[in-house]
Amino acid sequence: MISLILSILFSSLIFVIFKLFQIFKIQTLYAIITNYFVACLVGLLFYEAPINPTNLTHEPWFLGALFLGVLFILVFYIMAKTSQNLGVSVTSVATKMSLVVPVIGGIFLYNETLTNIKTIGILLALAAVYLASTKTNKSTIKKNTLLLPFLVFLGSGTIDISIKYLEEAYVNDAKIPLFSSFIFLAAGVFGVLFILVRTKKHPLKINFKNILAGICLGIPNFFSIYYLIKALRSSNFTNATVFTINNVAIVLFTTLIGIVFFNEKLSIKNWLGIGLAVCSIILMAI
Template identity: 65%
Template sequence: MFDLALSICCSSIIFVIFKLYAVYKIDTLYAIITNYVVACSVAILFYSGDINPYQIGQKPWFLGTLLLGFLFILVFNLIAKTSQSIGVSVASVATKMSLVIPVVFGVLMYNEELGMLKILGIILALAAVYFASIKEKQITIKKSALILPILVFLGSGIIDTSIKYVQEV
């Protein structure tokens, strides 16, 4: 239970951190790249197996992971921009509801069964993204910023789908 609570807390706090980047004038791209370097360094430090950098590029998963790395940087930037310009709740809902995309992909590509419960879930997820994007308070949001939650939704869904696909290839 503790692990679940910690996971929820960490996956939620990232949206607040992205919002704070704007407050403290931290360049989001540099922060994300720095995080990648630190995470990679820690992984290499704690990995107990042998690492041969010359063979990594020859592995069948290499191109897929490069694409995923690029997508993560792109989507993290979109999440940051959404959190900063529209709000943390909008970015969070768009990210969480993107689970619709892997479900639809599973139905189309792996012939998974699509029951009424899944259809209802997809409709409710799409409605949640829409309604979370609407603000009750009168705040000024540029119309061009309204595309951001849609891009976050699509990007997060594509990442989740790609992870499953790359694991199976």
């Protein structure tokens, strides 16, 4: 349970840092890629055994972690496009409602059963995430951009269930830091390649502020994944319960942080979503 709480806290801190990016005019893409390399270094510091780079390719989780690294960058890019075309709220809803994917995956991959109470809890969680994340501002949505939130939903959910599958099937406790580090390293390398491709249209600009922002993001980013894996492994809860509590608690906690520290205003719909989030967490934790 402690690992799950720590995962929620570090994940919530990531959203706060993203909010600060907006305030301090940080170039998000460069900070994100820096953050991946920093998260990789943090993980290596926690890995006590000697590291032989040539042996990494022989690890049973190597190709899976490589796939996750690509997926990290790809989903981030789609999330950025979704935010630009449909708004941050739509992106947030799509990302957090992706908890459905690992829940369904747990049923088929691990024969998990859902009680009536937990089923109600998941349905309340979906309603809570939607209500707590949506804003009142209205904008015209182009039909050809409606695929974007679906891709965010599918991509985020695939990342969650892939991490669960790989860590349970191929990663022992001692190698969790190495496994996490390699995912971030792969994401960082593919991110650099992505930037190099973009330099033809958008010249590469590096400044200390973006690098510092990436460092601040990379540390909690590593621990959010590290403690999520620990929670999935050590918790008495099912996968469905862990992912639901994790996602809904992050929405709840970041919403409250927005009110207290950033003077964000909430509608009645948002407050209803917060109430449903609390009910959902209680039901899932029973």
